[in-house]
Amino acid sequence: MPSPLFADRPAPQAAEPGTVDALITRTRRLRGDVDAVRRDTEVDDSNTLWRWKRALCDLAICQLDQLGSHLDQLKAGRPDAGGASDRPARDASPNRDPAQDGPGPRLGRVGSGEWNLLTDEVSWSEELFRILGRDPESGPLTLDELPSLVLPEDQALLTVMVTDCLIDGKPIDGEFRIFGADSEVRTLHMMGEPVLDTDGCTASMWAVVRDISVLRDGERSLRDSRDSLRREHHLAQTEHRLVAELHDAVLPPWHGSSYPPRSGPDALDLAARRLPATAHPATGGHWFDALELPSGESLLTIGELTGHGVAGASSMAMLLGALRGMAVAGIAPGALLGHLNQLLESSQQPALGSALCSRYAPETRTFSWAQAGHPAPLLFRDGTGRALTPPDGVLLGATSGAAYEQAEVQLLPGDLLVLHTDGDGPTRERLIGLAPRVAGTRSARECAQLIAEECDSAERADAACLMVVRIPGRQGAPG
Incomplete structure (x- = not known):
């Protein structure tokens, strides 16, 4: 050429x-x-x-x-x-x-x-x-x-x-x-x-x-592949937004201060925190709740269901709605968990869950509670902490016809209860080790913030919730 x-x-x-x-x-x-x-x-x-x-x-x-x-x-x-x-x-x-x-x-x-x-x-x-x-x-x-x-x-x-x-x-x-x-x-x-x-x-x-x-x-x-990544990111953002909106719709809007929203010496001081998962921020199966019942008692509950995203949040909303309805009807915590177990068994979307259901009577300061495969509440008093002895109870949805025992504990003014989910949340030993610092907090909100900051130091593969309950009155006052 x-x-x-x-x-x-x-x-x-x-x-x-x-x-x-x-x-x-x-x-x-x-x-x-x-x-x-x-x-x-x-x-x-x-x-x-x-x-x-x-x-x-x-x-x-x-x-x-x-x-x-x-x-x-x-x-x-x-x-x-x-x-x-x-x-x-x-x-x-x-x-x-x-x-x-x-x-x-x-x-x-x-x-x-x-x-x-x-x-x-x-x-x-x-x-x-x-x-x-x-x-x-x-x-x-x-x-x-x-x-x-x-x-x-x-x-x-x-x-x-x-x-x-x-x-x-x-x-x-x-x-x-x-x-x-x-x-x-x-x-x-x-x-x-x-x-x-x-x-x-x-x-x-x-x-x-x-x-x-x-x-x-x-x-x-x-x-x-880049377009697939963008679609996945968009779907994850949408799912996260939907889960957040569903939580905002069904979970209590308060983040501290006195509860129920009325004044008086028997008003509980409550605060709660949701600790989102690092890997799955759209986790939707965790909940905490507090409700004033017609009897004057307070319903205090916390739990988690298997599943992530919108499906997990939807199951949580269904379960929480049923729990509130049965509590208002006067069903005691142990029997209530039995009904929830039956509800999960008959659901079209089977799931496992752990839950703690309790009622607090302000006149007698009696805390009645039952649990379904859930960590026991931690009681902080006089600068020390310990876990309450749990009554028998298996995971919700794990077996048919399960029975759940119920326990009671007499609380004192100034006592502080910490209810928490398991997952990658705060461990019992870690929380009990915070007892001296917990004793120095002046409110449930301040205590919840202390625990949340302590638990934020490490990444979590699963979400967690915690609720802090402070009994009204001065520490050591006559019960």
């Missing part, structure tokens, strides 16, 4: 000796580093973030392989028509794993061709025949025939590029798609320029065609 005199740029300056070799070495080293990152990425096909990371590494490796292939060809010199020197090198990295190449024979293929307008001679390199899926014995195609290989929707694009090059002297730089010999759609990138004669007229067109199917497939895979 004759050396072209390009229409729109001067002849390139010669590179310094060794420049191409240095680029090849750096490319191979970078390719090996990226491949190492890819191998170190933990395999998890079900994880969208992992698929995005792997697609990003695959695309980077594909681009570096093509760069290395082109630099190898640059080092070998410009190929002659029909020669084999434009066949890309396949060993861009000494650490290359052929099993990871995927559709490797397509990677980095580069062919060239020239169409002489004066003699109607057409010459293609051997690789261009392979790229276009044409038998060399059939000969190359003219510029008028070339669009017949292209997908119908891309034929007009190729025609415009060729026409602009021949008539207006514009360089060709565009992509089009063809059906390969294997009937698979392949994406090709063409770059070309008109070759001028001594009078400045277009004598021929010279072009380089590269198969970039693997590159475009990698970009598409990366784009799809």
